[in-house]
Amino acid sequence: MLQKIESVQQFEELSKEKSRFFFMKHSLTCPISGNAFEEYQKFLNSHEEVGYYLAVQESRELSNHIAEKFGIKHESPQAFLFIDGKPGWTASHWSITEKALNEL
Template sequence: MVTMTKMTTVQQLNSALGASSDKPLLLFKHSTRCPISSRAHQEMETYLQGTPDENIEYGIIYVVEDRPVSNEAADRLQVKHESPQAILIKDGEAVWHTSHSNITAHALHDHLT
């Protein structure tokens, strides 16, 4: 089963962004204080438990608990911070992103496979 790797340090984020040259990375920015984010997290889990693209790495940033990592992701990727938010990264650059109620298992499947 595919799982999301928790990104807790800027160094870990930087390594994952660098590795996106070999394997794309989908980052999910999640707020544990937001009901919309909770629904989006459930949609991510539904996608991952279905038939996810196994040629993609999946990471999760808890935006409240790991704010420096979340801020660094927004700065490095030049994607305005939102939460919840899903960002697909290839070669260290954001190539697709969406947020809030647009994060559904169906949308993820359509954009990632």
């Protein structure tokens, strides 16, 4: 299951509520991002997990906030596993696969 996060406030609330969650920065126009998003969805569906995401074109402020707050260069697509409010794992582009996510 996917839940779209669109604001810095929503993201900060999510970080406080969940000690562990998956998050993805997704581009609506990039075919590589489309492929990575499909892999992300397959992983979530097979684990009955809720995954969170943002659409970069619609939530630029939030995308920049994540990059600046955690000192991680922005890429799209980009996936994270947040643990205790910090990125415990991150990957981008073709490294975002169902197999890679299953190994976490």
